[in-house]
Amino acid sequence: MLLKLSLLYLAGFLSSLSEAKDLPSPTIFCKCAPTDTCWPSDSDWSAFNETVSGSLIKTVPVAAPCYQGPYYDAAACANIEARWTDPVFQAEFPIGYAYPPTQSCDPPGGNTTTCTVGDMPVYAVNATTSAQVAAGVTYAVQKNLRLVIKSTGHDLIGRSTGYGSLEIWIANLKSGITYEKNYLPPIACNASYWTGAVMNVSGGYRWSDVYEVAQANNVVVVGGGCSGVGVIGGYTQGGGHSLAMHQYGIAADQLLDANVVLASGQQVVASPCKNSDLFTALRGGGGGTYGIITSARIKAYSESPVTAQSLNLAPKSLDYLADFMTAVGILYEAFPSLQDGGLSGYGSWAAYCPVPRVGNSTAGLTYSMGAFGKNVSQIQSLFAPTNSKLASFNKTIDFWVNYTSYNSYFDYYWATSGVNTPAGQHSPALVSRLFTKASLSNSSGLAQMLNITAGQPQEYTLSEFGVVGAGAVLTAPDPYSGINPAWRRTYVMGLVARAYSDTANFSTAQAVHQDITYVKGAAMTALAPDTGSYMNEGDVQDPNYLTNYYGDALSMLQAAKAKYDPDGVFYCPTCVGSDQWVQQPSGELCMAMR
Numbered sequence: 208m209l210l211k212l213s214l215l216y217l218a219g220f221l222s223s224l225s226e227a228k229d230l231p232s233p234t235i236f237c238k239c240a241p242t243d244t245c246w247p248s249d250s251d252w253s254a255f256n257e258t259v260s261g262s263l264i265k266t267v268p269v270a271a272p273c274y275q276g277p278y279y280d281a282a283a284c285a286n287i288e289a290r291w292t293d294p295v296f297q298a299e300f301p302i303g304y305a306y307p308p309t310q311s312c313d314p315p316g317g318n319t320t321t322c323t324v325g326d327m328p329v330y331a332v333n334a335t336t337s338a339q340v341a342a343g344v345t346y347a348v349q350k351n352l353r354l355v356i357k358s359t360g361h362d363l364i365g366r367s368t369g370y371g372s373l374e375i376w377i378a379n380l381k382s383g384i385t386y387e388k389n390y391l392p393p394i395a396c397n398a399s400y401w402t403g404a405v406m407n408v409s410g411g412y413r414w415s416d417v418y419e420v421a422q423a424n425n426v427v428v429v430g431g432g433c434s435g436v437g438v439i440g441g442y443t444q445g446g447g448h449s450l451a452m453h454q455y456g457i458a459a460d461q462l463l464d465a466n467v468v469l470a471s472g473q474q475v476v477a478s479p480c481k482n483s484d485l486f487t488a489l490r491g492g493g494g495g496t497y498g499i500i501t502s503a504r505i506k507a508y509s510e511s512p513v514t515a516q517s518l519n520l521a522p523k524s525l526d527y528l529a530d531f532m533t534a535v536g537i538l539y540e541a542f543p544s545l546q547d548g549g550l551s552g553y554g555s556w557a558a559y560c561p562v563p564r565v566g567n568s569t570a571g572l573t574y575s576m577g578a579f580g581k582n583v584s585q586i587q588s589l590f591a592p593t594n595s596k597l598a599s600f601n602k603t604i605d606f607w608v609n610y611t612s613y614n615s616y617f618d619y620y621w622a623t624s625g626v627n628t629p630a631g632q633h634s635p636a637l638v639s640r641l642f643t644k645a646s647l648s649n650s651s652g653l654a655q656m657l658n659i660t661a662g663q664p665q666e667y668t669l670s671e672f673g674v675v676g677a678g679a680v681l682t683a684p685d686p687y688s689g690i691n692p693a694w695r696r697t698y699v700m701g702l703v704a705r706a707y708s709d710t711a712n713f714s715t716a717q718a719v720h721q722d723i724t725y726v727k728g729a730a731m732t733a734l735a736p737d738t739g740s741y742m743n744e745g746d747v748q749d750p751n752y753l754t755n756y757y758g759d760a761l762s763m764l765q766a767a768k769a770k771y772d773p774d775g776v777f778y779c780p781t782c783v784g785s786d787q788w789v790q791q792p793s794g795e796l797c798m799a800m801r
Contacts, residue, residue, distance in 0.1 A: 238351060238352060238796045238797070239350060240793070241329055245351065246371075247352075251350070252265075252330065258346075259334075259343065262333045262339055263333075264301055264332075265330055266301050266324055266328055266374070267302075268302060268312035268325075268327070270287055270312045270322060273287060273314050274321070276322075284314070291630075292630055293629075293630060294361060294435050294627045294628070294630035296630075297630045298359040298360055301374060302324070302328055302368070302374070304327075304362070304630075305359070305628075306361075306630065307368070308364070308747075309326050310325075311323045326368065326369065326370040326794055327370075327372075328368065330374070331375075332375050332376060334375055334379070337501040340380070340499055340501055341472045341473075343375045344470065344499070346373070347373050347776065348471075353371055353796050354372060354375065354777065355369045355372045355779070356377070356440070356494070356777070357374050357376050357378070358377050358378055358440040358441075359411075359436060359437040361433065361435065361437065362441055362743075363637070364745065364781055366494065366779035366781070367779070370790070370794030370796070375499060377440075377499070380501060381412060382410050382502065383407075384420045385407045386405075386420055386424040390402055390404070390405045390504065390506075392463070392478060392480060393464055393476050393480075394476065394481045395480065396480035398479035398480055400684075403506065403508070404507040405463060406505050407502070408502060408505065410502060411437055411438075411439065411440070412438050412439075413435050413436065414433075414434050414437075414438055414442075415434035415625075417430060417438055418620075426508060427509070427511065428451070428461070428508075429449045429457070429461050430449055430458065431449065432449065432553065432625065434627065440500070441494030443458045443459055443462060444489055444490075444493060444494035444500070445493055445742050446491045446691075446741060446743065447459055447743075449675065450553075450620060451616065452678075453546060453551035453675050453676065454511075455506070456680055459491035460684055462486075462490050462503055462505055463478070464476060464503065464504050466500065466503070467485065467489070467498040467501070468499040469498045470498070470771065470777060484763075484766070484767050485767060487687045487688065488764050488767035488771075490688055491689040491690030491760075492783060495777055495782060496772070496777050496782045496784065497771050497772060497777065498772070512614055512615065513577045513579055513580075513613045513616050513618075513619040514581045514583055514586050514612050514613070515610065515623060516575070516586050516590065516610055517573075517610075518573065518574050518607070519566075519572070519606065520572045520573075520597070520604065521566055521572070521604070521605055521606075522604055522605075525569070531604060532654075532658060533600070534572075535556055536653055538572070538593065538597075539647055539653055539699070540648065541592075542672075542698060543648070545593070546677040548589040549589070550577070551576055551577065551674050552575050553624075553672070553675070554572065554573055554574025554575065554674070556571065556573070556670050556672075557569075557570065557661075557669050557670065558668075559664045559665075561667050575623045577623070583612060594608065636704065636705055636720040636722075636748075637723065638702070638724065638728035638740070639700060639740045639746070640700070640731035640735055640738065640739075640740055641676070641691075641694065641700055641741065642701055642738070643693075643696045643698060643735060644677075644696075647699060652733070652734050655730065655733075655734075656730045656734040657670075659726065660731065662705070662727070666722070667705065668705050669706075670704075671701070671703075673699065673701075674698070675700065677698045680694060680697065681695055691742075691755075691756065691757055692760060693738040697738065703723065703727045703728070705722065705723055706719075707719045721748075723746060723748075724746055724749065724750075728749070747781065749781075753786065761783070765784070768783045775798075
C-alpha cells in the first residue's frame with residue numbers, strides 16, 4: 208500500500224546532469240533520441256508496427272484534446288478535466304501517469320500553455336501478448352532506443368517514463384487471473400517449498416482485479432492499499448508494503464514464479480528451480496531493471512477475521528503543541544510492542560496543517576490498525592499501557608479510540624483502505640526511512656527526529672507511518688529474497704513529505720527538495736543510520752540511494768543485472784545499474800563517463 212499523501216509528487220530532479228556536455232548524441236555512448244539522425248524513420252516505425260500486429264502507438268498527451276490543433280475536442284476535454292485526478296483514468300493512456308515527474312500538457316488552468324510529449328515516451332507498444340513485449344524489447348536494442356516499461360504508471364520516481372523512449376505498455380496484457388488451490392511449480396526441485404494456494408496473475412492487472420478473484424475464493428493476498436496499483440510491476444518487485452504483510456510477509460516474499468522477457472528478447476521462467484538469481488532479484492530488487500514480468504504466481508492464504516483499532520489525537524489548542532509532539536513520541540515508542548501483539552496498519556500526522564486535520568485542530572494524528580484473529584478485549588488490553596500514558600495529558604490533549612470487528616480481512620480492507628490517491632498533479636518532495644525496534648526505543652533521538660520532521664508553520668509538512676513491519680516480515684521464508692535486508696529488522700516505515708505549488712519556480716521547488724533530503728531526511732537517517740529507505744517511496748535526490756534502497760543486497764543485485772542485462776537495456780532512475788548512465792540536459796540518456 209502506498210502511503211496516502213495529500214498532494215502528489217513533482218520531481219524535476221530525476222537524475223544528475225552530466226558534466227560530459229560535449230558528448231555527441233548519435234554515438235554508442237548515448238541512446239538514440241528523436242533529434243538524432245539514428246532515430247528510426249516513419250517507414251521504420253511502420254515496418255515495426257507490422258511485427259507487433261499493429262499495436263504500436265504514437266503517443267499523444269492525455270490532455271491534448273484541450274488544446275487547439277488536430278486533437279482538439281471540447282467534449283473529450285471536459286471529460287479529461289472531470290477525471291484528471293483519477294489514477295485509474297490516467298492508467299488508461301500509454302503516457303498517463305498518476306504522479307508525473309514533469310508535466311508538459313496540463314488541462315486548462317494548469318502550469319502549461321502548450322501541449323507536447325515533453326519527457327514522456329514517443330512511441331508505445333500496446334502489448335497484449337508476451338511475444339509483442341519481446342518484439343518491443345528486441346526493436347529497442349536493434350535501434351539503440353531508450354526503453355521504459357509501464358503498467359498503471361503508479362510510480363513516484365519517474366521509472367516508467369523517459370525522454371525520447373519506446374514504452375512497453377503492459378496494462379492491456381491480460382490473459383486471466385485464476386485461483387489454484389495447490390501450487391504446482393513450473394519446474395520441480397527441492398527448493399520449491401510452497402504447496403498452498405496461489406493466484407495466477409497472467410498480465411498487467413491491478414490489485415482490484417486480483418482482490419475480486421481472491422474474495423470469490425475466500426482467500427487473502429498481500430497487495431497494495433491503493434487498489435489501482437499494478438500487481439506484477441514495480442509494486443511487488445520493489446518490495447510492496449501492505450495491510451496484510453505483518454501477518455504474511457512483504458509482497459515480494461509472495462512471488463513464487465514468473466514468466467519474464469529478458470533484454471535479449473528471450474522469454475524465460477524465473478523460480479527457485481530455474482534462473483534462481485533472476486528470481487531473487489525480481490523479489491524486491493526493483494522493477495523495470497532485470498526483465499519484464501508478463502505473468503506470475505503469488506501466495507494466497509485462508510481468510511481470517513480482523514479486529515481494527517482507530518485512533519485520533521489532537522492538542523486542545525495550538526498552545527499545547529509540545530504536549531502533542533510528546534504524545535506522538537509515545538505512540539511511536541509503543542508501536543513495536545503493539546506490533547508484537549498483532550496490530551499493524553497506517554497513519555499520519557502533522558503539526559502545522561493549512562486545514563483542520565483532527566476535529567477543528569490543524570495539528571493532529573490519525574491511524575487505523577488491525578489484528579488478525581484477535582478480539583476487541585485482547586486489543587484493548589494490548590493498548591492499555593499506551594492508553595494510560597496518553598491519558599496523563601488529558602488536560603492538554605484530546606484523543607479518541609474506537610474498535611471494530613470484521614468478519615474477514617477484505618471487509619476490513621475495504622472499510623479502512625482500498626482508496627486510490629488523487630493523480631495527475633504534482634506532489635510533494637518526500638523521503639522514507641525504515642525504523643527498527645532499537646531506533647524507536649531511543650527516546651531522546653526519536654523526539655529529536657519527530658521535532659525536526661514536524662517542520663515549520665509555513666512548510667505544511669506531512670508525516671506518515673506504516674506500522675506494517677515485524678511479524679512475518681522479520682524472517683525471510685526462503686533464501687530467495689532481493690529486498691534490502693534492513694526490512695528484516697524493520698517495525699515502522701516512516702515517510703515525510705512537503706508540497707509546493709504546481710506553479711512554483713525552480714528555486715522554490717529546489718529549496719523544498721533540499722530541505723527534505725538534507726534536513727528532514729538527515730534527521731530520519733540519524734535515528735536509524737543502519738537501515739535504509741523504501742525504494743517505491745524514496746527520495747529521488749538521495750545521494751546514497753544505492754545503499755539506502757538496496758542495502759547489503761546490492762552486490763547480489765548488481766551481479767544479476769550484469770548477467771541478464773549487461774548492456775543496460777532496462778534503465779530507470781535510482782534502479783540497479785542506473786549509476787552507469789546520466790541524463791543530459793537535453794533529455795538524452797548517455798553512459799556515464801568514468
